[in-house]
Every structure is written in structure tokens, then in C-alpha cells.
Amino acid sequence: MSNVQRTWTINGKQTKLRFPPGRRLLDILRDDLGLTGSKESCGEGECGACTVLVNKEPVVSCILPAGQLVNGTDILTIEGIEKKRIGRVIQQAFLECGAVQCGFCIPGMVVAAYALLIKNPKPSVRAIREALAGNLCRCTGYTKIIQAVKLAATRMPQRK
Amino acid sequence: MKITEKMKFEFPPTLAVALRMQANQKTRGKLLAGGTDLMVQWASGVTPPNRIISIWGLPELNLIEISRSEVLIGAGVTHARMARSPELKRHLPALTAAAATVGATQIQTRGTLGGNAANASPAGDTAPALLVTGGWAVLASLAGVREVPLTEFWTGYRQIAARPDEIILAFRLPKKNKARERFRKIGARQAQAISKVMCASRMLMDDGRIVSAAIAVGSVAPTPIRLSAVEEYLAGKKLTNPVIAKAEALARAVEPISDIRSTADYRRWATGRLVRDALEALKTKSRST
Ligand SMILES: Cc1cc2nc3c(=O)[nH]c(=O)nc-3n(C[C@H](O)[C@H](O)[C@H](O)COP(=O)(O)OP(=O)(O)OC[C@H]3O[C@@H](n4cnc5c(N)ncnc54)[C@H](O)[C@@H]3O)c2cc1C
Numbered sequence: 001m002s003n004v005q006r007t008w009t010i011n012g013k014q015t016k017l018r019f020p021p022g023r024r025l026l027d028i029l030r031d032d033l034g035l036t037g038s039k040e041s042c043g044e045g046e047c048g049a050c051t052v053l054v055n056k057e058p059v060v061s062c063i064l065p066a067g068q069l070v071n072g073t074d075i076l077t078i079e080g081i082e083k084k085r086i087g088r089v090i091q092q093a094f095l096e097c098g099a100v101q102c103g104f105c106i107p108g109m110v111v112a113a114y115a116l117l118i119k120n121p122k123p124s125v126r127a128i129r130e131a132l133a134g135n136l137c138r139c140t141g142y143t144k145i146i147q148a149v150k151l152a153a154t155r156m157p158q159r160k
Numbered sequence: 161m162k163i164t165e166k167m168k169f170e171f172p173p174t175l176a177v178a179l180r181m182q183a184n185q186k187t188r189g190k191l192l193a194g195g196t197d198l199m200v201q202w203a204s205g206v207t208p209p210n211r212i213i214s215i216w217g218l219p220e221l222n223l224i225e226i227s228r229s230e231v232l233i234g235a236g237v238t239h240a241r242m243a244r245s246p247e248l249k250r251h252l253p254a255l256t257a258a259a260a261t262v263g264a265t266q267i268q269t270r271g272t273l274g275g276n277a278a279n280a281s282p283a284g285d286t287a288p289a290l291l292v293t294g295g296w297a298v299l300a301s302l303a304g305v306r307e308v309p310l311t312e313f314w315t316g317y318r319q320i321a322a323r324p325d326e327i328i329l330a331f332r333l334p335k336k337n338k339a340r341e342r343f344r345k346i347g348a349r350q351a352q353a354i355s356k357v358m359c360a361s362r363m364l365m366d367d368g369r370i371v372s373a374a375i376a377v378g379s380v381a382p383t384p385i386r387l388s389a390v391e392e393y394l395a396g397k398k399l400t401n402p403v404i405a406k407a408e409a410l411a412r413a414v415e416p417i418s419d420i421r422s423t424a425d426y427r428r429w430a431t432g433r434l435v436r437d438a439l440e441a442l443k444t445k446s447r448s449t
């Protein structure tokens with residue numbers, strides 16, 4: 001299949017790419033660009049390990065045919081989020097709450113938490129649970145992850 | 161190389177171009193919207209088609225138009241957009257509640273209403289909510305636009321009334337007005353679970369009597385269905401305990417199958433309970449979904 005060309009903003013940087021349009025966004029991020037923070041676990045949209053933001057919306061990159069993303073699409077991965085103030089606040093809260101065990105699910109969790117907090121800086125526990133419902137964790141039992149997002153919310157900068 | 165990298169993709173810039181491609185057998189391809197059904201099917205070994213026509217992002221499919229008595233929702237509108245729209249929630253609360261239960265946030269941002277309907281899984285969550293509106297699917301082809309009543313849209317297991325040259329443009333849905341709507345889904349967990357049974361209802365009450373009842377369920381038959389026998393029984397009845405009990409019993413007449421998600425017995429029982437729940441909710445003043 002012939003390649004398509006796209007120019008996206010990835011983690012704030014303009015990036016020009018050529019790829020077969022059916023290539024999964026996850027493969028472009030991990031294999032073409034070396035952004036290996038996004039993980040692949042199920043490969044079927046179920047677990048959220050591959051969550052990234054496309055135009056500020058969380059998506060699962062393992063079932064996203066990248067050709068559908070037009071020029072100018074804004075993509076934010078965990079590598080971009082951890083450089084942002086809110087991203088660091090979330091990471092710090094995860095550390096303090098002991099919310100990380102093996103860590104495989106955590107990049108996706110942090111991305112999903114970030115997507116929530118930039119829209120709703122004072123979320124209810126219910127809103128947190130809903131925002132993370134698409135992210136599975138085999139280790140922690142979720143309680144500490146929810147606590148961490150709650151803690152991060154108390155430290156959100158006043159300005160969104 | 162992943163299997164989807166071998167497929168030929170077309171990205172028609174407008175609906176007109178897409179319709180032209182679909183009109184001709186040689187250029188026709190498999191329509192791809194958000195891909196949350198198709199990409200998973202291909203990843204799990206279903207042979208992918210050679211040719212893909214991507215309709216994701218087509219402006220003509222992304223409209224939401226609210227008129228006096230109806231809402232027109234483009235087939236390309238995502239579940240996330242529906243679930244977040246206060247206006248849709250006011251006029252079609254069962255549909256927005258159903259959209260909010262599709263997968264989880266990451267699925268709702270890509271999954272579309274048209275994709276959910278066209279995929280035609282008996283477990284498609286938005287179908288019962290569409291059915292109770294008494295609305296229409298709007299189908300487009302080069303030959304023109306036609307409307308199919310939603311009660312005739314799902315024609316068999318994973319089959320819909322659209323022809324191969326047609327694209328679902330939108331859904332034309334009467335507002336609930338004074339009626340009350342409810343949507344409940346039973347799955348293994350609250351998120352990311354395919355429904356064992358789900359039920360949408362739209363009921364109009366006047367002075368303690370049911371003026372009209374529309375009740376639809378999914379996952380209990382090859383297609384989503386309206387429970388006409390229950391609806392007919394309820395019309396004109398006062399909402400008493402014996403009436404509710406009789407409606408629950410009538411609802412259990414569905415003929416579901418047993419599969420990995422649930423048993424036929426459980427599904428029959430749960431269908432009855434969901435109908436009871438919809439009726440009991442009418443007694444309270446609380447929110448309608
Ligand atoms: C993890 C996960 C969880 C899920 N959970 C649920 C759930 O809880 N409930 C539920 O109902 N579904 C669920 N789904 C299924 C899926 O997300 C929905 O059915 C979604 O609405 C499909 O929309 P799409 O745009 O992604 O469809 P696509 O995959 O792009 O297409 C699906 C089908 O629709 C056809 N199609 C798409 N648009 C049109 C159109 N305009 N005209 C004609 N044909 C069209 C395609 O050709 C294809 O046959 C889940 C999926 C995943 C991966």
C-alpha cells in the first residue's frame with residue numbers, strides 16, 4: 001500500500017511522517033519515533049495502556065489507523081505530558097500515594113488522568129473512576145491510583 | 161507488518177466523493193468511521209477487505225441539528241460528543257445515557273453513532289435508545305436520500321436495511337417532549353463490558369396513567385427489538401403494582417440465547433426486571449435516566 005504523508009504536532013514539535021495509512025498510531029509512536037512510553041498490552045482497545053491524547057481527547061492508539069489523522073493534528077503522549085506542570089503534579093501524586101507497582105499501566109493512567117484534570121480540575125471520585133474506567137491495572141487494585149488522582153487534583157494550578 | 165498496513169485506503173474529502181466511490185462496484189470499499197469495531201475485528205483475525213473508504217471526519221456526517229420537534233444527529237457524531245451535549249441530554253436522555261456506557265472514554269472519543277448502528281451487534285448499546293424514539297435512519301446514495309424507520313432498520317443478525325452503495329447520513333429522532341426516558345445496561349462491569357441485556361424506554365404519563373409506552377431491549381434477540389406486547393398492554397393503564405407485575409411477566413417472553421456473556425434464563429429474568437425498573441422509576445420524581 002502506498003504511503004501517505006502527514007504533518008502533526010507531536011508533544012509540541014512539528015513532525016513530518018510518511019507511512020501506510022492503515023499503520024496503527026501506536027506503531028508510529030513506538031517504532032518510528034521511539035516514544036516507547038505508550039505501552040501495548042491487549043492491542044484491542046480494552047486496556048488503555050496505549051492511551052494518548054489526540055486534539056486533547058484520550059484515544060487508544062492501538063486501534064487507530066493513523067492515516068485518519070489529518071495534517072495539523074495535535075498529539076500528546078506521556079513523554080510530552082511529563083514535561084508539563086500538570087503532568088508532573090500527577091506523577092508526583094502517584095509516587096506519594098504508592099500508586100505504582102509493576103508500572104505497565106501507569107503511562108496510560110497518567111495520560112487518562114491528565115485528560116480529565118485539564119477539563120475538570122476538581123473532579124468527584126465518580127468522575128475520576130469514570131475517566132479511568134478504560135484503563136486496566138493488574139497490580140494495584142485501583143484504590144491508590146484513584147487516591148493519587150484525587151491528591152493531584154488538590155494541587156492543580158488555579159489557572160487551567 | 162500489521163495486517164491493516166496492507167489495505168488500500170481512500171480518504172474522500174466530501175460525502176459526494178464517498179458516495180461516488182460506493183456507487184461503483186469497482187471503487188466501492190468498506191466504510192471505516194472510528195474503527196473501534198473494525199480495527200478490533202481485523203486485529204483478531206477477521207480477513208480485512210482490500211479497500212477502505214474512510215469517512216471519519218466527513219463534515220456532512222458530523223452535524224447535530226435541533227429543530228422544534230426533532231433532533232438530527234449525523235452518523236459520524238461520536239459517543240463522547242453525544243454524552244457531553246446538554247441539549248441532546250435534554251431531548252434524548254436515553255440515547256446520551258447509552259452513549260456514555262459504550263466502552264470507556266477512549267472508545268467514546270472515536271466510536272460513532274453510525275458505526276454502532278451499522279455494526280448491528282444485538283449488543284449495540286445505542287440501538288434500543290434509538291428505537292424508542294420512533295425515528296428514522298437517513299441513508300444516502302448517488303440515487304438520493306431515503307429514510308428507513310428504525311423499527312425496520314435492523315433486518316437480521318448483523319444486518320441492516322442499507323444497500324451496499326448507501327452511507328448512513330444521520331438519524332432523525334423525535335424529541336421526547338413530555339415523555340420520560342430511561343436507559344439501563346447490565347454487563348459484567350460498568351465500563352468496557354458488552355451488555356448482557358440493556359433496555360431503553362420512553363413513556364408518556366398523564367395523571368398517573370400511561371398514555372404511551374415505547375420499550376426496547378438489546379442482546380435478547382438477533383436484533384435489538386421493541387417489546388410491542390408490553391407496550392400495548394401498558395397503554396392506557398394506571399401505574400399500579402399488579403400492572404407492573406404483569407408487564408414484567410410479559411417482558412420475560414423474549415427468546416434470548418445463552419452465550420459466553422450470559423444464559424438465556426438470566427436474560428429473560430433481567431429483561432423483566434429492567435421493564436419493572438423503568439416503570440417504577442416513573443413513580444418517582446427523580447431524574448429520568
Ligand atoms: C474496548 C471496546 C469496548 C466497546 N464497548 C462497547 C459497548 O460497551 N457498547 C457498544 O455498543 N459497543 C462497544 N464497542 C464497539 C464500538 O465501539 C461501537 O460499536 C462503535 O460505536 C463503533 O463505531 P465506529 O465509528 O468505531 O465504527 P467502525 O468500526 O468504523 O465501523 C463499524 C461498522 O459500521 C460501518 N459504518 C460506519 N459508519 C457508517 C456509515 N455512516 N454508514 C454505513 N456504515 C457505516 C462500518 O463499515 C462497519 O461495518 C466497544 C469497542 C471496543 C474496542
Ligand code: FES
Binds near residue numbers: 040050
Ligand atoms: S493496548 Fe491499546 S487498549 Fe490495550
Ligand code: FES
Binds near residue numbers: 100137138140
Ligand atoms: S501497576 Fe502493574 S498493571 Fe498497573
